Amino acid sequence: MMPAHQVALGELRRNEPMNQHVTWRAGGRARQFYRPRHREDFLEFLHARPAQETLFLLGLGSNLLVREGGIDATVVQMHGALKEVTWEEKGCLRIEAGVPAPKVARLAARAGCAGAEFLAGIPGTMGGVLAMNAGCYGAEIWNFVHQVETVDRQGELRWRTPADYDIGYRSVCLREECRKGVEEWFLSALLRFPAGDAETAKTRIRSLLAQRVADQPLEFPNAGSVFRNPVGDYAARLIECCGLKGKRIGGAEVSWKHANFIVNQGQATATDIEALIAEMQSRILAEKGVRLHPEVRIVGERS
Numbered sequence: 001m002m003p004a005h006q007v008a009l010g011e012l013r014r015n016e017p018m019n020q021h022v023t024w025r026a027g028g029r030a031r032q033f034y035r036p037r038h039r040e041d042f043l044e045f046l047h048a049r050p051a052q053e054t055l056f057l058l059g060l061g062s063n064l065l066v067r068e069g070g071i072d073a074t075v076v077q078m079h080g081a082l083k084e085v086t087w088e089e090k091g092c093l094r095i096e097a098g099v100p101a102p103k104v105a106r107l108a109a110r111a112g113c114a115g116a117e118f119l120a121g122i123p124g125t126m127g128g129v130l131a132m133n134a135g136c137y138g139a140e141i142w143n144f145v146h147q148v149e150t151v152d153r154q155g156e157l158r159w160r161t162p163a164d165y166d167i168g169y170r171s172v173c174l175r176e177e178c179r180k181g182v183e184e185w186f187l188s189a190l191l192r193f194p195a196g197d198a199e200t201a202k203t204r205i206r207s208l209l210a211q212r213v214a215d216q217p218l219e220f221p222n223a224g225s226v227f228r229n230p231v232g233d234y235a236a237r238l239i240e241c242c243g244l245k246g247k248r249i250g251g252a253e254v255s256w257k258h259a260n261f262i263v264n265q266g267q268a269t270a271t272d273i274e275a276l277i278a279e280m281q282s283r284i285l286a287e288k289g290v291r292l293h294p295e296v297r298i299v300g301e302r303s
């Protein structure tokens with residue numbers, strides 16, 4: 001057992017294996033790991049920790065590769081901690097950062113809202129979805145954001161609107177004039193969805209999920225699409241054209257089912273996965289002249 005220390009209400013652990021917290025089921029350890037009990041506990045934790053301590057916010061780890069050398073920071077897990085959902089008014093949901101995206105899809109559908117169905121198959125938290133501008137099937141989360149609530153390392157809270165951010169394909173960046181050198185994290189979001197029909201939305205969720213089961217290798221640990229699609233093309237098409245499906249390094253394999261997925265065949269290390277990413281990039285650059293950029297975030301130290 002790792003030594004555990006009580007801080008505020010949650011549990012602060014040392015040397016936490018991050019492979020238990022990322023969907024690739026691979027990778028190194030976090031120097032410290034904290035899962036708050038709830039929002040107030042998280043804010044208290046921010047105040048209590050030394051100002052120089054680096055924090056890294058984690059959702060469900062569904063877009064993360066943690067290198068084998070681990071994360072030299074305190075990882076704070078929002079999933080299971082900031083989990084409140086409230087209706088502010090009809091069509092407007094306030095969602096805390098740790099709420100899983102599929103839950104938002106189901107709640108919105110049940111309430112007769114339209115447009116949230118795409119969230120059903122994204123296995124991340126609202127915080128991760130906001131940070132990535134996650135989306136699929138023609139929709140992305142920031143299309144529906146009315147406001148977001150943020151907090152910085154000093155614990156200062158702010159409400160922001162989409163106009164404060166540069167928002168693009170799988171990217172969201174606080175504008176420099178708003179940021180002033182300070183990092184902010186998402187605490188909650190106010191989302192607005194147009195009125196729709198509950199049965200239509202539920203049917204669409206079922207059909208989108210069935211499509212994912214048919215197209216994606218969900219039977220193996222993975223992190224969704226590894227690369228962003230280049231302008232006017234698809235990363236999966238380029239990878240398949242280069243004959244890379246089934247290409248393997250250690251326990252990491254380019255999926256036979258979806259070429260833009262790398263699956264963990266059981267014993268993959270983060271080093272295997274990163275080496276496979278680099279191999280795919282260099283083959284596609286050499287053979288197609290296209291530089292692919294990872295959509296997954298690669299963090300931590302090399303071993």
Ligand SMILES: Cc1cc2nc3c(=O)[nH]c(=O)nc-3n(C[C@H](O)[C@H](O)[C@H](O)COP(=O)(O)OP(=O)(O)OC[C@H]3O[C@@H](n4cnc5c(N)ncnc54)[C@H](O)[C@@H]3O)c2cc1C
Nearest residue numbers: 059060061062063124125127128129131134135136186224
């Ligand atoms: C099977 C599968 C299918 C997927 N399909 C899609 C898809 O269709 N479309 C799509 O866009 N993505 C998809 N993904 C990728 C992933 O689910 C999304 O990127 C998701 O938004 C990540 O959320 P997370 O909570 O897991 O974030 P994490 O992986 O935990 O973190 C991702 C980044 O967000 C940051 N972050 C997390 N929480 C916060 C916060 N509260 N405030 C600020 N930053 C934060 C982290 O620091 C990190 O940099 C898929 C992944 C899998 C495994």
